[in-house]
Amino acid sequence: DTAVSQTPKYLVTQMGNDKSIKCEQNLGHDTMYWYKQDSKKFLKIMFSYNNKELIINETVPNRFSPKSPDKAHLNLHINSLELGDSAVYFCASSLFGGRNNEQFFGPGTRLTVL
Amino acid sequence: AQSVTQLDSQVPVFEEAPVELRCNYSSSVSVYLFWYVQYPNQGLQLLLKYLSGSTLVKGINGFEAEFNKSQTSFHLRKPSVHISDTAEYFCAVSGLSNAGGTSYGKLTFGQGTILTVHP
Numbered sequence A: 001d002t003a004v005s006q007t008p009k010y011l012v013t014q015m016g017n018d019k020s021i022k023c024e025q026n027l028g029h030d031t032m033y034w035y036k037q038d039s040k041k042f043l044k045i046m047f048s049y050n051n052k053e054l055i056i057n058e059t060v061p062n063r064f065s066p067k068s069p070d071k072a073h074l075n076l077h078i079n080s081l082e083l084g085d086s087a088v089y090f091c092a093s094s095l096f097g098g099r100n101n102e103q104f105f106g107p108g109t110r111l112t113v114l
Numbered sequence B: 001a002q003s004v005t006q007l008d009s010q011v012p013v014f015e016e017a018p019v020e021l022r023c024n025y026s027s028s029v030s031v032y033l034f035w036y037v038q039y040p041n042q043g044l045q046l047l048l049k050y051l052s053g054s055t056l057v058k059g060i061n062g063f064e065a066e067f068n069k070s071q072t073s074f075h076l077r078k079p080s081v082h083i084s085d086t087a088e089y090f091c092a093v094s095g096l097s098n099a100g101g102t103s104y105g106k107l108t109f110g111q112g113t114i115l116t117v118h119p
Helices: none
Strands: A004-007 A010-013 A019-025 A031-037 A043-050 A053-057 A064-070 A073-078 A087-094 A109-113 B002-006 B010-014 B019-021 B023-027 B032-038 B044-050 B056-058 B064-068 B073-078 B087-099 B102-109 B113-118
Touching: A004 A087, A010 A019, A019 A031, A019 A087, A019 A109, A031 A073, A043 A064, A043 A073, A043 B102, A053 A064, A073 A087, B002 B087, B002 B102, B010 B019, B019 B113, B023 B032, B023 B087, B032 B064, B032 B073, B032 B102, B044 B056, B044 B064, B044 B073, B073 B087
Parallel strands: A010 A109, B010 B113
Antiparallel strands: A004 A019, A019 A073, A031 A043, A031 A087, A043 A053, A064 A073, A087 A109, B002 B023, B019 B073, B023 B073, B032 B044, B032 B087, B056 B064, B064 B073, B087 B102, B087 B113
16 A cells, blocks of 8 residues: 555646645654655755644745645645646655654656646 | 755766765754655655764665764765665755744755666
8 A cells, every 4th residue: 555645646737727736645644745846856845734734834825725634635736837836746744743753755746837 | 944965966886886975964953864765756765864872874775874963964875886776865854843832843855966876
């Protein structure tokens, strides 16, 4: 069984569209994250949820809205997609969200905006 | 605030040679340090982590890293690499983010080092 799964794996869409990426973890963790990896492979955290509550919200455009329906799921909805949103988006999870807790990453979703 | 600098963007080596991937960090709090590996078209996998205790940390696949507080470094080493070690390696430091009076961990990653092992 996959520990952290994301759907879809690839997403190609036009500028201006709205799209969602889904993430699920079956590790029993209570903290989940979204990261963006740009074309230069630089990884940066976007959001983090602990027990469905938002705990980290980096400087991300309002067009990005995370939603956590329960501890095992963290979805990312993006409105009015722009060319600069093209990237690989990684979901991750950890236990307790503490500094010393290993984060487990999903396989990534490659988003291409045309 | 914390930051991570990986000093080499690419490291080519021959199979069975030793390798060192360099990482320097800065942090205003005590540090927890991690090395992750990303194989092509895959997610990140933890190689090893330093939380406290012995400064020499051993991880999976024969990798090890040494925490050096005076030099603010956490270099990754392997005495003999295999073709299968070809991947991108990320150093990360865990800092703190506060929400509702509670502190939570936040990973800050370096720029990554591409290790290419040649036959």
